[in-house]
Amino acid sequence: MSFETITTQIQRSAFVIQLNRPTRRNAVSEQMMDDIVGACGEAAENKDVSAIVLTGGSEYFSAGADLTEAFQVSTALQGRRYFGHWHRLNDALEQSPKPVIAAIEGFCMTGGLELALAADLRVASENATFAITSSRIGTVAGAGGTQRLPRVVGMANALDLLFAAEPIDSAEALRIGLINRRTANGSALTEALKLADHYATRAPIALAFVKRAVHRGMQMDLASAIEFETMLVTTVYGTEDKAEGIAAFLEKRQANFKGA
DSSP states (O other): OOSSEEEEEEEETTTEEOOOOGGGGTTOHHHHHHHHHHHHHHHTTTHHHHEEEOOSSSSSSSBBBOOOTTOOOOSSHHHHHHHHHHHHHHHHHTSSSSOOOEOOOOOEEHHHHHHHHTEEEEEETOOOOEEEGGGGOOOOOOSSSHHHHHHHHOHHHHHHHHHHHOOOEEHHHHTSSSOEEEEEOOOOHHHHHHHHHHTTSHHHHHHHHHHHHHHHTTTTHHHHHHHHHHHHHHHHHTTTTHHHHHHHHHHHSSOOOOOO
């Protein structure tokens, strides 16, 4: 499948989605939203892919939302439609059965950061910077930033970032838990591919269910979340991969998972 605003390719164990609007510094347009959703669907159908890697390229991740489109939102009805589009985009990442890794070089701003927050993990280079600058222009982050950010870094750190609307560097991002790995400049994608290769040795159904258990469980009270976890676990215990995994462990060999 071809796309207008992104490129896709399979690299090793990963389905790599690269944002590709260089003249707009990878500003996220509605067409890009649709393209990423389509690419996620394509990746989900590929059994040879262990993870999705989302990257902006070697110079920057994304400058944020395409403001030429955002400026056209002037009514509540238009806002519901526009931000609903953003929510469908982020849901495609969170609900994908594959782990999603954002590989970040350079700046990752506002809507770009909100997009990266919908990934499961974030790997960033030393020169990466992060900000949600909505308060500078009199708005509020509307693509999930006020909700996902505190879930990732805690309420106080999130409010600090949202109030200040100033960029932080990758060292600070790692300290507060905004990113999971900090790498040398130019190597974020390489590090993300290493993670994908590692995930390829794990049971794909288990990874999909772990992701679902964590994302859904975080929205429940503890008792409900434990009950949900138990239902998922009992389902996994009926799979061929579970039998193969335990047999491989007892026989001291590498498991051969088939996703069944």
